[in-house]
Amino acid sequence: MKKVILVQRNDPGADHGANERKLAELKELARAAHYSVVGVLTQTRYPDRKYQVGRGKVDELAVFVEVSGADKVIFNHQLSTTQIYNISETCKCEVIDRFNLILEIFASRATTRRAKLQVELARLQYELPKARSIVSLLKKDERPGFMGLGGYEDSYEQDVKKRIVRIRNEIHSSCKSSESLRSFRHERGFSLVALAGYTNAGKSTLFQSLVKEGTEVEDMLFTTLSPTTRSLSINQRRVLLTDTVGFIEDLPHWMVDAFRSTLDEIFLADVILLVVDMSDPVDVIRQKLVVSHDIFWKRIEGVEIVTVLNKVDMVDSDDLKRKVDAISYLAPHPVLISASSGDGFEALVDKIYENLPHWDRSRIALDMSEESLSMVSWLYDEGIVHSIDYGEQIVLDIEAREEVLQKVSKFNI
Numbered sequence: 001m002k003k004v005i006l007v008q009r010n011d012p013g014a015d016h017g018a019n020e021r022k023l024a025e026l027k028e029l030a031r032a033a034h035y036s037v038v039g040v041l042t043q044t045r046y047p048d049r050k051y052q053v054g055r056g057k058v059d060e061l062a063v064f065v066e067v068s069g070a071d072k073v074i075f076n077h078q079l080s081t082t083q084i085y086n087i088s089e090t091c092k093c094e095v096i097d098r099f100n101l102i103l104e105i106f107a108s109r110a111t112t113r114r115a116k117l118q119v120e121l122a123r124l125q126y127e128l129p130k131a132r133s134i135v136s137l138l139k140k141d142e143r144p145g146f147m148g149l150g151g152y153e154d155s156y157e158q159d160v161k162k163r164i165v166r167i168r169n170e171i172h173s174s175c176k177s178s179e180s181l182r183s184f185r186h187e188r189g190f191s192l193v194a195l196a197g198y199t200n201a202g203k204s205t206l207f208q209s210l211v212k213e214g215t216e217v218e219d220m221l222f223t224t225l226s227p228t229t230r231s232l233s234i235n236q237r238r239v240l241l242t243d244t245v246g247f248i249e250d251l252p253h254w255m256v257d258a259f260r261s262t263l264d265e266i267f268l269a270d271v272i273l274l275v276v277d278m279s280d281p282v283d284v285i286r287q288k289l290v291v292s293h294d295i296f297w298k299r300i301e302g303v304e305i306v307t308v309l310n311k312v313d314m315v316d317s318d319d320l321k322r323k324v325d326a327i328s329y330l331a332p333h334p335v336l337i338s339a340s341s342g343d344g345f346e347a348l349v350d351k352i353y354e355n356l357p358h359w360d361r362s363r364i365a366l367d368m369s370e371e372s373l374s375m376v377s378w379l380y381d382e383g384i385v386h387s388i389d390y391g392e393q394i395v396l397d398i399e400a401r402e403e404v405l406q407k408v409s410k411f412n413i
């Protein structure tokens with residue numbers, strides 16, 4: 001695991017709680033990108049043009065990098081090319097900002113071709129202004145041409161621009177394959193459940209706990225599942241549970257499409273678990289809920305949203321009741337849990353089960369034949385076989401999607 005040091009500059013007079021949350025979010029993002037955070041530096045001051053934080057702070061950072069053996073420094077502010085250059089010269093290690101970090105996460109989570117293209121597009125848009133200033137920076141320093149290629153610098157910006165145009169066209173023409181993925185999964189008797197919510201809400205913790213508690217379903221077709229999706233059974237129903245990057249505060253506009261594309265899994269789900277951090281102040285909780293519903297409401301159709309109020313262990317019971325009341329209009333019928341202690345999981349599992357797409361139950365009799373036997377094995381894949389009797393006929397008590405029951409009812413004798 002690569003070691004990183006996080007740096008945050010706070011504006012003088014900014015809200016202390018908000019600063020803390022920003023830093024917590026950055027830590028969480030670093031973890032999501034599989035970095036190990038070995039240190040944090042903060043400074044309160046107005047931005048410095050050359051270094052973002054003060055020169056003295058950068059010297060302190062350089063020592064910190066050396067002592068801790070950090071591989072990278074991550075700033076919580078967007079850095080100019082000059083700042084990146086100056087800081088990395090002083091610290092003798094790679095320097096990135098919050099946006100590089102988010103792009104790294106998006107890149108590792110993009111599963112569809114379309115999502116990958118969106119992320120690449122965002123990266124190029126981030127690069128473009130930098131491509132311009134790299135040229136002047138290299139000239140100023142009288143460094144030989146980039147990689148020794150004369151004239152290469154001037155074409156660098158052109159190159160980035162060309163790639164942006166090309167990727168835009170590709171995105172435009174790429175078909176939406178995600179819908180077919182959804183129906184394919186449905187055909188295998190799976191329902192899709194996705195975790196949504198802001199960074200640090202506890203999605204990944206809940207994901208791990210649910211996977212650990214539940215029985216995993218083995219299915220050869222899903223041996224290539226991404227590490228953020230697991231198959232498990234919930235009261236015998238088979239479910240694909242997906243952890244997501246979730247929502248990130250203050251995303252710049254050029255990142256929004258890439259961000260949305262990483263949410264495809266949320267929008268294609270049958271049930272969304274909207275995880276809320278109850279240790280946040282109540283106005284922050286309220287605002288995050290409003291934004292979450294905003295993101296959902298245009299994109300989802302027929303998707304059930306279960307609001308999961310997490311970290312109840314961190315809030316005393318009076319305070320908790322007050323908070324739950326205050327957000328009740330945004331979060332009707334919530335489930336209160338602690339993802340880390342497992343409190344409230346039973347109620348949560350019941351709630352997920354209740355909200356899964358409806359399946360019917362029916363008794364079917366088939367004649368004893370080759371064809372019926374293969375139908376039985378298909379039914380085991382597609383639904384829940386509550387009981388089966390092999391006599392002169394095969395009699396099944398089966399629960400499944402309506403289409404499945406319709407298909408087999410044609411063979412009912």
Ligand SMILES: Nc1nc2c(ncn2[C@@H]2O[C@H](COP(=O)(O)OP(=O)(O)O)[C@@H](O)[C@H]2O)c(=O)[nH]1
Pocket residue numbers: 028197198199200201202203204205206246310311312313314337338339340341
């Ligand atoms: N006290 C407490 N901490 C929690 C709980 N759930 C998650 N956390 C902590 O909150 C932080 C963020 O959790 P994580 O699952 O990574 O959040 P994500 O960004 O939504 O995936 C971690 O430090 C977790 O240990 C909880 O129920 N109680």
Ligand SMILES: [Mg+2]
Pocket residue numbers: 032203204205244245
């Ligand atoms: Mg997470």
